[in-house]
Amino acid sequence: MAFIPSRRSAQRFALLGLACVAALAAGLPVATVGGVASAAALVGVAAMALDLWVSRRAWKRAPLELAHRLPGAFALGAPVTVTLVLTNPGPRRWRVALFDGVDPAFDFDGMPQQLRVAPASEARLQYRVTARRRGLVHMGTAQLRVRSLGGSVEMLIALGRPQPLRVYPNFAALMRYTWLAGDRRLAQIGVKTYAQRGLGTDFRQLAEYLPGDPVRHIDWKASLRQGKPIVRQYQDDRDQCVFFLLDCGRRMRADEAGGEGSHFDQLLNAMMLLSYVALKDGDEVGALTFGHAPGQQRRFAPRKGLASLNALMNRLHDVEPSLAHSDYLLAAQELLRAQPKRALVVVLTNFRGEDVAELRPALRLLRTRHLVIVASLREQVLDQLAAQPLRQAQAPAEAAVAHLLAQQRRDAFRQIADTLSVDATPQQLGAALVNRYHAVKRAGTL
Numbered sequence: 001m002a003f004i005p006s007r008r009s010a011q012r013f014a015l016l017g018l019a020c021v022a023a024l025a026a027g028l029p030v031a032t033v034g035g036v037a038s039a040a041a042l043v044g045v046a047a048m049a050l051d052l053w054v055s056r057r058a059w060k061r062a063p064l065e066l067a068h069r070l071p072g073a074f075a076l077g078a079p080v081t082v083t084l085v086l087t088n089p090g091p092r093r094w095r096v097a098l099f100d101g102v103d104p105a106f107d108f109d110g111m112p113q114q115l116r117v118a119p120a121s122e123a124r125l126q127y128r129v130t131a132r133r134r135g136l137v138h139m140g141t142a143q144l145r146v147r148s149l150g151g152s153v154e155m156l157i158a159l160g161r162p163q164p165l166r167v168y169p170n171f172a173a174l175m176r177y178t179w180l181a182g183d184r185r186l187a188q189i190g191v192k193t194y195a196q197r198g199l200g201t202d203f204r205q206l207a208e209y210l211p212g213d214p215v216r217h218i219d220w221k222a223s224l225r226q227g228k229p230i231v232r233q234y235q236d237d238r239d240q241c242v243f244f245l246l247d248c249g250r251r252m253r254a255d256e257a258g259g260e261g262s263h264f265d266q267l268l269n270a271m272m273l274l275s276y277v278a279l280k281d282g283d284e285v286g287a288l289t290f291g292h293a294p295g296q297q298r299r300f301a302p303r304k305g306l307a308s309l310n311a312l313m314n315r316l317h318d319v320e321p322s323l324a325h326s327d328y329l330l331a332a333q334e335l336l337r338a339q340p341k342r343a344l345v346v347v348l349t350n351f352r353g354e355d356v357a358e359l360r361p362a363l364r365l366l367r368t369r370h371l372v373i374v375a376s377l378r379e380q381v382l383d384q385l386a387a388q389p390l391r392q393a394q395a396p397a398e399a400a401v402a403h404l405l406a407q408q409r410r411d412a413f414r415q416i417a418d419t420l421s422v423d424a425t426p427q428q429l430g431a432a433l434v435n436r437y438h439a440v441k442r443a444g445t446l
Helices: 009-025 032-059 171-182 222-227 263-280 309-318 328-338 353-366 380-386 395-416 426-443
Strands: 002-005 066-068 079-088 094-101 105-107 115-116 121-131 135-147 154-160 163-168 202-209 230-237 243-249 284-290 297-302 344-350 373-375 423-425
Touching: 002 009, 009 032, 032 154, 079 094, 115 121, 171 297, 202 284, 222 230, 243 263, 243 328, 263 284, 263 309, 263 344, 263 373, 263 426, 284 309, 284 328, 297 309, 328 353, 344 353, 344 426, 353 373, 353 395, 373 426, 380 395, 423 426
Parallel strands: 243 284, 243 344, 344 373, 373 423
Antiparallel strands: 002 154, 066 079, 079 121, 094 115, 094 135, 105 121, 135 154, 135 163, 202 230, 284 297
C-alpha cells in the first residue's frame, strides 16, 4: 500500500520551514534553530508513521468494498451513467477521493469525486461516459486516495477488478424507428413505406370486414356461411432471407459524419436498422464481411427471430475497416458458396468511379442467383464543397471541382446500378434501405 503526505501535513511542514527562516532572520543561532526544527520534524514524521500504522490496521480489518452498476450494453456515441457503490462494513469513517479506471475509448465527465463513507453504510456516486470506439473495452480498477484516520497521510489503494465491456453500434436509430412505427410517423425519418395490415401476397387469415378493407378481398363463400362480410387478409412473403455483404476495406475508414461516428459506424447503424425490420417481418438475416486481411473475415449464418439481432451485434460489434483492398469478385464468389438459397443481397460499400471494372462482374455473378441491392455511401464533403458560399478566392475552383467529381461519380454509378440501388449520405442510408426492402416485399420480386 503506497502513501503520500496529506495536504495538512504538507502545510505543517511548510509552516515549520517558514518559522525556521523567520528565526534565522531574527538572529537566532543556526545550531539552535536546526536542533528545534529537527526535533519538530522527527515528531511530525513519527506522528505520521503512527497514524499510517493505525489506519492500515483499521483498513485491513474492514476495507471498503466497491461495486459497479453498469448498463447491460454500451452504444457508440450514447451517453451512459455509471454508478459506483462504496460499502463500509467497519466502525471507522473514511474520507475518499476516487477516480474510476475508465477505458481510453470513453469520454467521461464527473471524475474524480470526493466523498465520506460513514461506518456500517454505503455511499453512491455517479458519472457519465460516452463511448467513442466500438468493440471490447475494459473498465479498470478504481484508484482511491484514502485519508488516514489522523489526516496526516493519504493511502493510495487500487480497488475493484477490471471488467470487460462491449460497445455496440449506436442503436438509437433502431429505437426511434420502433417508436415512430407504433405511431405511423416513420416519414419523420425518411421511411416512406411500411407493411400495412391485411395487404401482401401470402394468405394470412379470414377476418370480419371493416370499413376501408378492399372489396376485392371479400371471401363470398365465407360471408354466406357467417351471414356477414368476411375478407381474406394477406401478409408479405415471409421466411425469405436478407443477406448483407459488408465492405470492410480501406475506403470505409473515412470519418466525416459530423460527430455521429465514421462512415463504417453509420454503415453498421443502417445495417442493424434493416436487420431489425427484416427480422420483425419474419425474414432471415445473414452477413458476410470482405475487404479484411486474410483470416479476419466474419460470417453470420442466416437466422430468424428478433433475438437474432443481438447475436448479429455480438458477431460484428468489434469489426473495424482494414487497410486492405476490397475484392468484390472474390466476395461475390464466397457469398454464393455461403448462401446457395435465393436471397436479397445488400452490398454495403463506398463506391468510387474506378470500382466499375471490379464491381460490375461481381454484381453480374450475384444476380445469377440473388436479388441484389447496391447500397453506397455518398461522401458529404463533395456536397459541402459544391454548396459553399463563393466568398473566398479559392471557393469557385473548389465548387467546380466538387461538381465535376460528383457528376463523374453519378455517371459511373449508373453503369452498375439498377432501380433497387441506393446512393445516400450516411445519415440517410438506413431509411433508404428500409424503403427499398419494403418495395421488394410489396412487389413480391424476391
